Amino acid sequence: MHVRIRVPGKPDTTVPVVSKLTKIEQFRRLVKEKLNVDPRLQCLLYGGKLLEDGYTFHDYNIKLNDVIQLMIRPGNDKEDQKAAVIDKSKVIACNTDQEETIPYEDAKSSLYLVGDLVDIRDSEDGAWVEGKIVRIVLDPKIKSEEESQPDHKEGNLLFKVQCDDDEEDSDLYCKVKEIRPRACKEIDVMDLKTGQVVMINHNPNEPNEKGHWYDFKIDEVQKNRNKYKLVGTIYLGKDAIPQDDTTAPIHDKIFAIEEAVPVNERTDEYKTLTKEPPPKRSQALKCRKCRDDKEVSCKECGCFLCAGKESPNEILLCDECDRGYHMSCLSPAVTEVPAGDWYCPSCRRDPNEVVAPGAAKQRKKQTSKSGRDWGRGMACVGKTKTCAMPANHFGPIPGVEVGMCWRYRIQVSESGVHRPPVSGIHGRDVHGAYSIVLSGGYEDDYDAGFEFTYCGSGGRDLSGNRRTAAHSTHQTLTRENRALARNCAVEPVCEDGGDAGEDWRNGRPVRVVRAYKMMRHFPEFAPSEGFRYDGIYKVVKYYPEVGLSGFRVWKYLLRRDDPSPAPWEPGAKQYAIVYPDGFLEAEAQKKALKLKTAGDKKKKRPLKPSTSSSPEASPEPLTKKRKVDEETQGKPAKSPGVKIPAMFLKSPKLKKAENINSLSPAERDAIKADTLNYKLWEECVEVYEKKGRKEFVEHVTQQFLCIICQEVAAGPVTTACLHNFCLTCLKLAFKSNESQQCPSCRHGLADMTLAKNDHLTHALRTVLPGYDVGKK
Structure with a gap:
């Protein structure tokens, strides 16, 4: 296996490791060979934990291709190394004693006086905080000839300040460049000018929330209705590092930056301003x-x-x-109050649960051994395994060979070949696509084995928890479609498409999985069962095109670029299909239970009493006979004034529907009267026979859905191509489309007279009472 070492400011370095049993001290020697960093100066971090000697990669659960952070301790010579092992508590004690014994000598400043109200720059984020000067001293680190003189240079002085938010006295000493007179002059947003530097309230993490006060150089003032935004440069950090192209919404006052006035030039008005505190500025929310x-x-x-x-x-x-x-x-x-660390009841840990310092306790994932029905809902059962490779990995998965086949889609996800359990494209629009599944879900898909045309995702209304539906809108080059386009060796991604030509091999690799559903379209290249990994393909070109549905579809031409032979080629390795753990046992138990149930039913079958006088005569099974009127045998009931075509009379499904109790005579008569849609009604009745009344009603709402308004057709019109629409929706469609074509199949309807199908209206109102109430 191998891991990556990350050093701030440098590219990642790959370090090969023998196994997960490699100890941390052995890994430090490998890092020294790669990066020439002494093991004693290495600070290794993984997952927020400090890696300590004596433990292995397994203890910290470090996996293949994981990133380990390397922080280099300061110092490379022997003296620094010896100082690094000094007890930390002693160093802190020495520093504290030194601070307490520093001799400070009072001094005078030509710019500030004790008691002046100032703004202090925060040493962490560079924000300006309100404070007050309480003492002016000489910097003990600076020794010059001017120390004996009463006046000194401002750079040699330190200003002890007390922040307004600090309740206790603070020992904060600042230099002259870290303080300035407190800002109190407000500026109206209409008076702002380009290039002006002001002080604004800004939150770098949550721009719409109040934050701290920073210097801001204005490049542009934007107005959106009654709200203003400033675009320019904000200065963050202790060193006031400029951050260009920053957008800051205005949700507080804007202050002008005050310049320090020398003490001998101050007026009485200025002295009053520097002594009387202005209204306190707003601060960032704590909660x-x-x-x-x-x-x-x-x-x-x-x-x-x-x-x-x-x-x-x-x-x-x-x-x-x-x-x-x-x-x-x-x-x-x-x-x-506890003297040491204190943990709340939810964070308090049991010492018996700790395996090692910095290492998490390893537990094997428990899998249920209950009788799971493997035939249903496999996309929702959840993963029982996880691939060690990262989710954004391009190229083959180690250990997965071309031709391997899995029974269910969730197993493909567990292997890491194609991670989404439902989506056909796995990728991110900013990185590219990692894998796709070829299942023939779109009518424009074409498979020629070594290359195929793949249609993008989208363009279908899948509301209502539907997996498939007809095209209703154009596909767009966004999300997964843009991700797959990025794999083509053409930059940048364009709305007009792209063609890599002879450089198609330079594109990003795509793992391709073929599904058994391709058998009905291209049986020579599809697996007979399950999902098969067919190797690496590259995107040759991508382009938009009007598909068979009449809507724009994004198409991708992919060509095989894998050294292993394709599964359908002679000499390719053949692999047995992989079933989930416990699948074969569950199927065997299900089959045995089914045979046992069938045997029990035979034993419980009632016997017909024998007509023979002998008690030993063999019994005969009891059969139920039904009286049928010879005159009406095999003929469906007719409603007055309704003409039923011969093909409709021969429908076995509708003949059987006559004997269904839930379908009332009125519903049967209304359904038979709609002769134009007898095929659709035939499918609905078949659904009722298999699944019941609830599914029958849901299927009716889907079969007679107007694709324009996505509701059951109100005042329906049945076109010559046998599609149903609302009368008002079809009229609006004809107004926007002068050619007058069917919105579903583009069949010409110029010669058609728009008239309601009264039989269909009556049938829908009978099955779905009140469905068109309030609709025109």
């Missing part, structure tokens, strides 16, 4: 659920048990999930 409303109970920012916000000093924060709990709400109640 988006309650919007920082103190009167609203909230489990996010209050107690997770009682949702109360009272007594914040008594709320304990979990060191794992960061939720808060009142000490009195816990069971048992906590009386004192």
Whole structure:
């Protein structure tokens, strides 16, 4: 197997590993050979865990082609290596003592005075925070000849500031470039100018929410109705790194940036402004659920048990999930604040469940041994296996040979050859397509073995949990269709199509699976059962074309580019079909149960009493006879004034329908009267015989659906090509289409008189009472 090593700022490096039993210390030596990094300076991270020596890849569940992050500790010489092993607690203690003993000497500044209201740049995200200068000192790190003089350069000074949000005194010392006079002058959005630098409220993660205050250089002011947006450059981070092409919606005040006025040039008005605090600026929400409303109970920012916000000093924060709990709400109640780490009841772990530090406990996935019905719903049973390869892997799957065949589609998904259990194309529009399934679902598909024409997805109304339907709209070059187009060796993806020509082999590989459903279209290349992997194909060209349905269809020509022989070629390897675990046993049990049930029915069959006087005479089975009127035998009932064609009289399904109790005489007469649609009614009656009344009604609604409005035809018109539409829908279609063609099959209807089919109207109203109420 192999894994990838990722170093920030560098491309990934592939490192081969013997097996999952490779230890971490052995892997460190491999990393040293590849990247020349000393093992003592390697910090390896996987899945948020620090990899420690003494454990294996299996302990951390590291799989094939997984990414391991490498962070290099600072220092390459021996002194730095020795310093790296010093106890961390001692280093912290030394730093703390050093900070406490730093001698600060008071000084004076020519720009600021103690007590001035200023804005301080945050050291993490670069936002400006409101504060106040409480002390001015000399920087102890800078030693110059001017230290003995009363005035010093501003660069040699440190300003101790107190943030308004900090309740306790802070030891925050800032340089002169990290502070500026507090912004208090508002600017109207109509007065903004291009190139102007202002201070705005912005949230980089959620632009529509309030955030912190940043410097912003305006390139453009956009107006959408009553809302304004600024487009320009925002400055983020401690070093004020510019981020170009930033769009910032205006949902707060806009402030001008104030320049520092020297102390000897200040006026009385300016002194008043620098001493009296202006209204406090808005800040980012701490809790988006309650919007920082103190009167609203909230489990996010209050107690997770009682949702109360009272007594914040008594709320304990979990060191794992960061939720808060009142000490009195816990069971048992906590009386004192814990000295070390504290975990809430849901995050508290049982030590017996821990296998190793940083390693998750491995458990084998349990599979049910119950009698599953393998013949139904296999797309929804859920996966019992997972492929180790990443989902965005192009090319063959290791261990899967050309010609391997699986019984069900879900097994193909488990193998990783084609992951979606239903969709025919697996891919992403920004990356490309990884695999497709060729099942002949579209009438425009054509298969010639070594190359085939594949139709894209979409264009069908699959509402109502339907898997298949007729084309009702044009296909678009989006989602899966665009993903498959990206595999063609033509850049960029174009709405007019593309042809790679002789460079078709340079395109991205596509794994192709043929389904048994292709047997009815192209039997010479399709498997007789299940789903077969046929190797790697490349997209030669893609183009839009009007299909047989009359709507635009995206077509793709794919050609085989695999070194292994095709399954239908002589000399190709033949593989036995793979069944799910337990499938054959379940089928055997089902067959045995069926035979047993049939035998029990024979034993329980009633016997006809013998006419012989001898009690030992063999009994005869009891048969049920039915009286039939000789005059009406085999003839369906006729309703007055209805002429039934000879072909309709010969329909065995409708003859059998006469004896169905759920179909009333009125329904039978209404159905037989609609002679133009007798084939559709024949199919509906067949559905009723097999599945019952509910499925019969649903099938009627689908058979007599107007494809224009997608509802059961109201005031239906039966065309010469035997399609049914609403009268009003068909009239509108003729107005927009001067050629007057059938919207379903494009048959010419110019000579047709638009008249309602009263027999169909009566039949639909009888089967579906009130379906057209309120429709014109």
